[in-house]
Amino acid sequence: MNSELTKYSADPDVQIPVIEQEIKRGHSQSHWSMLWKRFSKNGAAISGLLFLSVIIILAVFAPVIAPYPLDQINFEERLLKPSATHLFGTDDFGRDIFTRILYGGRVSLMMGLISVTICVVLGVTLGVVAGYYRKLDMYIMQLMDILMSFPSLLLAIVVIAVLGVGLTNAMIAVAISQIPQFVRVVRSAVLTLREKEYIEAVRALGIRDYQILLKHVIPNILSPMIVMTALIFGDCILAASALSFLGLGAQPPDPEWGAMVMESRVFLNQAWWMSLFPGLVILLVVLSFNMLGDGLRDALDPKQK
Amino acid sequence: MCHLQKYVLKRFLSLFGTLFGVSVLVFLIVHMIPGDPARYIVGKNASEEAVKAMRAQLGLDQPLITQYFDYLGNLVRGDLGTSLFTGIPVWEEIVSRFPITFQLAVYGVVLGSAIGILLGVIAAVKQNTLLDRLVNTLSTISISAPDFWVILFVIWLFAYQFGWFPISGYDGFYSLVLPSLTIGLFSIGFIAKMTRSSMLDVIKQDYMRTAEAKGVATWARVFAHGLQNAVIPIITLIGLQFGGLLAGAVITETVFALPGIGYFAIEAVIKRDIPTVQGVVLFVALLYTVVNLVTDIVYSFFDPRVRYE
Numbered sequence: 001m002n003s004e005l006t007k008y009s010a011d012p013d014v015q016i017p018v019i020e021q022e023i024k025r026g027h028s029q030s031h032w033s034m035l036w037k038r039f040s041k042n043g044a045a046i047s048g049l050l051f052l053s054v055i056i057i058l059a060v061f062a063p064v065i066a067p068y069p070l071d072q073i074n075f076e077e078r079l080l081k082p083s084a085t086h087l088f089g090t091d092d093f094g095r096d097i098f099t100r101i102l103y104g105g106r107v108s109l110m111m112g113l114i115s116v117t118i119c120v121v122l123g124v125t126l127g128v129v130a131g132y133y134r135k136l137d138m139y140i141m142q143l144m145d146i147l148m149s150f151p152s153l154l155l156a157i158v159v160i161a162v163l164g165v166g167l168t169n170a171m172i173a174v175a176i177s178q179i180p181q182f183v184r185v186v187r188s189a190v191l192t193l194r195e196k197e198y199i200e201a202v203r204a205l206g207i208r209d210y211q212i213l214l215k216h217v218i219p220n221i222l223s224p225m226i227v228m229t230a231l232i233f234g235d236c237i238l239a240a241s242a243l244s245f246l247g248l249g250a251q252p253p254d255p256e257w258g259a260m261v262m263e264s265r266v267f268l269n270q271a272w273w274m275s276l277f278p279g280l281v282i283l284l285v286v287l288s289f290n291m292l293g294d295g296l297r298d299a300l301d302p303k304q305k
Numbered sequence: 306m307c308h309l310q311k312y313v314l315k316r317f318l319s320l321f322g323t324l325f326g327v328s329v330l331v332f333l334i335v336h337m338i339p340g341d342p343a344r345y346i347v348g349k350n351a352s353e354e355a356v357k358a359m360r361a362q363l364g365l366d367q368p369l370i371t372q373y374f375d376y377l378g379n380l381v382r383g384d385l386g387t388s389l390f391t392g393i394p395v396w397e398e399i400v401s402r403f404p405i406t407f408q409l410a411v412y413g414v415v416l417g418s419a420i421g422i423l424l425g426v427i428a429a430v431k432q433n434t435l436l437d438r439l440v441n442t443l444s445t446i447s448i449s450a451p452d453f454w455v456i457l458f459v460i461w462l463f464a465y466q467f468g469w470f471p472i473s474g475y476d477g478f479y480s481l482v483l484p485s486l487t488i489g490l491f492s493i494g495f496i497a498k499m500t501r502s503s504m505l506d507v508i509k510q511d512y513m514r515t516a517e518a519k520g521v522a523t524w525a526r527v528f529a530h531g532l533q534n535a536v537i538p539i540i541t542l543i544g545l546q547f548g549g550l551l552a553g554a555v556i557t558e559t560v561f562a563l564p565g566i567g568y569f570a571i572e573a574v575i576k577r578d579i580p581t582v583q584g585v586v587l588f589v590a591l592l593y594t595v596v597n598l599v600t601d602i603v604y605s606f607f608d609p610r611v612r613y614e
Contacts, residue, residue, distance in 0.1 A: 047376040291445065
């Protein structure tokens with residue numbers, strides 16, 4: 001998500017339908033294979049998935065693949081243009097930018113992954129509780145309204161003001177700033193679900209609430225959850241890199257993509273490649289997550305298309 | 306009382322509830338910020354007594370609840386507190402900085418909406434053509450691009466390569482051109498996407514076919530009959546973006562070194578200027594919520610069918 005604008009609640013993508021898989025046993029196999037069939041026809045989504053897989057592999061195997069050691073400083077090779085020896089050029093310390101981007105993937109993707117995980121766990125819990133227990137709904141949604149009275153980047157910055165600057169705190173801040181939209185989607189999915197006859201039926205059977213929630217409610221809101229997670233993943237990576245760019249997240253010399261763009265600011269006129277490549281990688285990764293999310297949504301609900 | 310009046314009244318009451326919550330949250334958050342502002346002001350080498358005196362002067366030795374009600378009382382009187390560092394009332398600082406942020410938001414949103422709506426309409430009318438795909442791809446890219454990176458690109462191109470505009474700092478309208486351009490660029494993608502999907506819903510309606518059968522010119526059909534009915538979700542989006550921008554385009558203002566609200570907020574957070582953080586954040590939340598409310602009410606002018614419950 002472009003952190004500058006409050007895109008979340010207005011994003012056309014957020015209208016995610018609940019797909020019911022009422023008959024689960026026996027049919028789930030064909031259900032998922034049908035989904036895959038639909039999904040695999042979507043060229044954009046598949047290329048997003050492929051690109052993400054490549055980036056993840058590159059980041060994981062960075063020590064093997066990288067042509068230079070991570071922090072090898074070489075002042076004789078300062079600010080070199082992209083060439084055969086330095087694919088993406090070198091920075092002001094003579095460090096190989098390609099190498100730093102490979103290692104940076106570990107930091108940036110991990111920041112995205114951890115903030116998404118926090119967001120999903122808290123978002124699903126709060127959303128399910130708000131949707132299922134009408135009495136708690138008001139309190140939870142009031143709190144979400146309060147959180148949503150701040151533009152998301154500002155909210156993240158305020159959280160960092162409390163927790164302090166750094167990688168871990170940036171991840172928490174990003175997660176908190178994205179939670180309201182997740183809670184809203186999950187809640188509205190649960191709201192439609194809880195009125196269904198089969199939920200009423202299991203409730204009439206005297207099954208405990210937590211079992212109903214775990215066995216009947218959560219499995220049936222998986223579709224919107226999966227789509228939302230893919231879309232939020234991109235947003236989290238963007239927000240985390242924006243915080244690092246502002247100097248509130250990852251700190252130099254850590255090779256985080258947003259922090260690399262920040263370091264490049266001073267050399268913008270002399271060495272365009274220093275800003276171009278880390279920013280381009282963020283763009284491509286976020287784009288891939290968005291295409292993946294759109295593809296998943298279309299596959300899960302062909303009617304919407 | 307008509308529906309609209311009732312609705313506005315209800316929304317205003319809930320607005321106060323939310324703002325009360327926001328004030329409590331901001332107050333608590335700010336008091337959780339580590340570090341003693343009194344110590345910060347008097348300096349590291351000052352004596353314990355000096356710190357104590359400063360704490361008393363700032364009211365920091367009072368119980369939390371007393372501090373909150375003092376704070377709330379001041380708010381009601383329109384007093385947002387005084388900056389710990391400059392000694393200038395926060396409200397005055399906000400008033401002096403707001404015009405820059407406001408101009409940025411207006412120029413940016415106008416630019417983004419004009420181009421975004423136009424692109425979205427074209428994509429919808431030419432659905433499934435190459436043009437449609439191009440608009441769609443560009444919108445998705447614009448949504449996915451990190452804004453700080455786009456800003457650097459714009460600076461590189463227009464300030465360094467062409468030398469048309471200043472790189473940073475505020476010196477009248479001229480220095481707002483590049484920042485407004487970048488803000489416009491960020492919103493084009495979202496507005497184009499929303500316009501396209503909203504127009505597609507409308508284009509398939511019967512009255513559009515009737516208009517076509519009657520021989521209404523294409524452009525009149527698209528803009529007068531189509532866009533007018535597709536405009537509500539677009540207005541919501543524009544309203545939200547405008548509200549967010551009024552809160553200060555933090556990254557844009559920081560990179561261009563524009564003394565607006567967003568830059569002010571970041572500075573205050575870094576300096577741990579508690580009253581300023583409190584004041585700015587509360588102001589921003591108020592503005593943001595009010596703009597959203599106004600957006601909701603504006604619907605009725607565009608679509609009298611909207612009923613407010």
